Amino acid sequence: MAGRGRGRGKTMSFNVEMLGFGRGETLPAPVQQPRPIYPPQIYKPVALKEGEDYEYMLALKQEFRGAAKKSPFYLNYSEKKRDVERYSDKYQLAQQESERKWIPDWRMFPAELKPATRRKIKSNIKPNLxxxxxxxxxxxxxxxxxxxxxxxxxxxxxxxxxxxxKDGEEKKKKDEDGEDIVDEEEIFDDEQLEEETDYGQSYFDNGEGFGDDDDDGDEGPVY
Structure with missing residues (x-):
């Protein structure tokens, strides 16, 4: 085969005419200008199809792209930190995070997956006025x-x-009757006590009966 061996082949491995010049011709001069940004197209692109169906598909595509960017699962490029932080950057990030909060349509999911929400009890309950x-x-x-x-x-x-x-009159009558009864009882008790005590008995002895008991019937000499 041509071009193989230990440097013995004289034929070239490619056709020189593919470069744009034939054998024996001089090489073209180098170009010092930059390449064109939009080179000329050999083939023109196919024309876009128009119609309501294609416009509807295009609107759905744009809506899907916007929803994907706003979703919390969309990955953003990590921006380099600036030397001087702006005051408005903090609120812009907070707004973006709030917009990315995912709120699913729970009608498409089973009830077991829906988290239970707890109602906050109001401490200051105003009366119904x-x-x-x-x-x-x-x-x-x-x-x-x-x-x-x-x-x-x-x-x-x-x-x-x-x-x-009526109660007052009855109490008065009872009190009057009770006082009479109490007075009689107190007088009777005082008399009974006086009779039973030693002060009521008389212990005075004048000595007339002294020695009567000592005779015992014996008649002795009387001096």
Whole structure:
């Protein structure tokens, strides 16, 4: 084969005409200009298809790309830290993180996967201060009830006064009877005690009966 061996072959391994010049011709001069940015196209691109279907597919594609960038699973390029941090960068990052929060459609998932949300109990619970509507009938009913309550209260007060008066009179009678009985009992007890004590008995002896018991019937000489 040509071009192989130990340097013995005289034929070249490629065709010189492929470079744009034939055998024996001089090489072209080097070009000192930069290459064109957009070289001429040999073949023109195929024209885009137009229609409602293609426009709908294009809108879906753009919407999908935007949703993918906003999703929390989209990986951003790590930007180099600046020497001087801006005050607005902090809020821009916070806004981006809030927009990337993923909120799934739980209708497409089973109920076991949905996390339970706890309701916060309000410590300062305000009372319901809404005024109730009062009609004329309600006012009349209220007035009637108040009148009935006044009459019943007055009757109960009169009865209580009468009962108190009766109780007072009975207590007075009992107290008077009790004092008489207590006085009689005290007098009787005092007399009984005086009789039973030694002060009631008389121990005075005038000596007239002295020596009567010593005779015992013996008549002796009397000096």
């Amino acid at each position: 809404k005024k109730a509507r009062v009609t004329e009938r309600d006012k009349e009913d209220i007035v009637k009830k108040l009148e009935i309550l006044e009459t019943t209260d007055s009757k109960t007060e009169d009865k209580d006064k009468e009962d108190d008066e």
